[in-house]
Amino acid sequence: MKKRLPILWATLGLLAVWQICAMLVNRDILPSPWTVLVAFFTDITGELGKHFLASFWRVLASLILSIALAAPAGLILGQSKNLNRIFSPIIYLLFPIPKVVLVPIVMLFLGINDLSKIVMIFLILFFQILVLVRDQAASIRPELVYSVRSLGAGRRGLFRFVYLPASLPAILTAVRQSIGTAVAVLYIVELIATTRGLGYYIYLYGTTLYDYPKMYAGVVAMSLLGLGLYFAADWLHRVLCPWQFQGEKEPA
């Protein structure tokens, strides 16, 4: 892919800026990238890796849960004008609420276990996917539906051969757009009442043990988690929706 080389250059550039800042500041609270990378690679096979997996599992579970619930709901709302008329004002009100303020409430109700953390991230992804899938399903041209119905499709056939494939790019776009927020909220929920996860790791080494290289290694791990999921969604989009990445129609 042509995109790769510029991304490599950008990474090197950012590392260089970091290095220069570290040299200028010259204090413990900003170690050089090299020190941090050493800490990262020594600990990723041990303690850091364990926390990384805990965080990864929470995001993954939320992703699966939100896709499994939001995609069908979005498809149904997108197909049915009547249902959408009822639910759209509710979604309109709930969608812009910053879900992170619900953290204490969710924890009170669901406890301080993994479930409450997964539900928090789920809430963010759910609305994003719901809205994008609904709009995608609603924007399918009636001509396309007529054509496919005339080929023999009933409700089930339309769902399987039209609405489902049409909503796939919307799901992947929603995941890509909301993964940053999801990981940010993951950090916040992992600060509270847990001893597993990257949020806990970063906080522990930053404010209790004052091991700054390890704290930065945690930050790097969390960034890689977000980046990795973003790239994965991007890659899946290219593999599963190739028609969106082919050259435009040749000029007549």
Add this chain to the structure above:
Amino acid sequence: MISVEKITFRYEKHLPLFQDFSWQVERGHTWVIIGPSGCGKSTMLYLLAGLQRPEVGKILINGQPVTGPRPQTGLILQDYGLLPWSTVRDNIQLGLNLRSFYGPDGKHAPAGALPVKSQPAVEHWLQRLGISAIAGKFPGQISGGQRQRTAIARTLVLEPDLLLMDEPFASLDTPTREDLHQLVRAISTERTLTTVLVTHTIDEALFLGEMILVLKNGINQTPLIFENPFTGQLTPHASQDYQRLTGRIREELKGTLA
């Protein structure tokens, strides 16, 4: 083949497009419906396809009342009928996939139909329509003419006995359009297909239609029908009879075009 019996149809909060309207189509004939925008010509096609239902009256095809899309009726629209996420080959395969998805239930697929060996049929129509070379491309990557060929192949692979086409060539340039005119003529004669095609171009109507149904704006009550002896003739334009016929059709359409 088709018998439209005293139908009335209106869209919600509009005047009826058809009232007490009757019309017969014989098997194997090619009809063209011509008229201005909004006269109800596409609606008539959707009624025949079972995608709309008349308020009053009924439509019979082979003596059976039309209550929904009928597996042996093929419908081809001007554009947007292809799945953008499927290649040309997969689009042609779509109807066959739907048939194996539902099984031969008589509603979504012809009852008692043996499972079609789909691959050879798809390849046959890819070749017949000259689109084998682009079989792996997506609709967004091919020309309008190629898209229309794909739509035609997708319908014919299901071996319909009735072919409905809604302004299938309206967005194409002249050479492509004339090419496809020939192709549709050839296919509907070699397969004895009953064909109903909607257009707003008089020349297209007279090249393709053995019979012409003129619809007008306002309420259509009695069908206005012309027999056309010039079907399939490439250069009839100089003949006086041709000019007289186009003159009469133009006259009929005149009052309604404003």
